Amino acid sequence: MKIISKLDRKRMGIETYREEMRLLQQLDHSHVIQLIEYFETKTDIYIVLEYCKCDLSIYLKRKGGYLKVEEVRVIALQLINGLYYLHKMSWFTMISSYLMPWWVQITEADFWLLGVVLYELYVGKTPFRTTSLADLKHNIMEEDIIWPREIPNEFKHFLQGLLKRDPVERMTWSQLKRYPFLLSLDTEENSLRSSTSTLS
Structure with a gap:
């Protein structure tokens, strides 16, 4: 899970993240990490990504x-x-x-x-x-x-x-x-x- 604070970002920066999340939700490829879930609170953006076993x-x-x-x-x-x-x-x-x-x-x-x-x-x-x-x-x-x-x-x-x-x-x-x-x-x-x- 990735947590991004909204507090230190300008509005346009937040909108960019939202647009990226909308695109990520459409992705389905074996060589691209998938977005599992995305949600927001008043202060943070939460991004849950597919777990990659290979380090x-x-x-x-x-x-x-x-x-x-x-x-x-x-x-x-x-x-x-x-x-x-x-x-x-x-x-x-x-x-x-x-x-x-x-x-x-x-x-x-x-x-x-x-x-x-x-x-x-x-x-x-x-x-x-x-x-x-x-x-x-x-x-x-x-x-x-x-x-x-x-x-x-x-x-x-x-x-x-x-x-x-x-x-x-x-x-x-x-x-x-x-x-x-x-x-x-x-x-x-x-x-x-x-x-x-x-x-x-």
């Missing part, structure tokens, strides 16, 4: 802090299928002619975050490491990513496509679904091909 942090500790590329590939497919579903549901709740500029940019931002997560799962560390927020911003904008020598080229190229600094150069859905790194795994391949066929 990735514990699993990573057991594996030495990082995963094999085959394991990352499976997780990547699951994340992408769930991510596409969320984008599709968001799209259908809006009329395309009235889409806001920030929504159009969400895919590019999500692909960047996906790249960061998959890099960390394989390497055991984030691609931009520092203790200072200012240094972190600088590293993200200016510094090259350090790639382990043992990383397979196919996986490296896949991550590079997600971690392009320029959003315009980043992968699109149509490029993602045909990428060899993903399609070399039979599990969920057909699902990925068909589910992303309407996005470019």
Whole structure:
């Protein structure tokens, strides 16, 4: 259960949460945590989410802090299928002619975050490491990513496509679904091909 206080949030912030809850109530996908219940009091918003049995942090500790590329590939497919579903549901709740500029940019931002997560799962560390927020911003904008020598080229190229600094150069859905790194795994391949066929 997640409890959000209304007292320190502006009215628009509360309305945003309500809109998100309305969308979450419509979601039904095996790779998306489901909303079980949502209710409000005068002071708080209560969100009850599906219990996730898999604790990735514990699993990573057991594996030495990082995963094999085959394991990352499976997780990547699951994340992408769930991510596409969320984008599709968001799209259908809006009329395309009235889409806001920030929504159009969400895919590019999500692909960047996906790249960061998959890099960390394989390497055991984030691609931009520092203790200072200012240094972190600088590293993200200016510094090259350090790639382990043992990383397979196919996986490296896949991550590079997600971690392009320029959003315009980043992968699109149509490029993602045909990428060899993903399609070399039979599990969920057909699902990925068909589910992303309407996005470019």
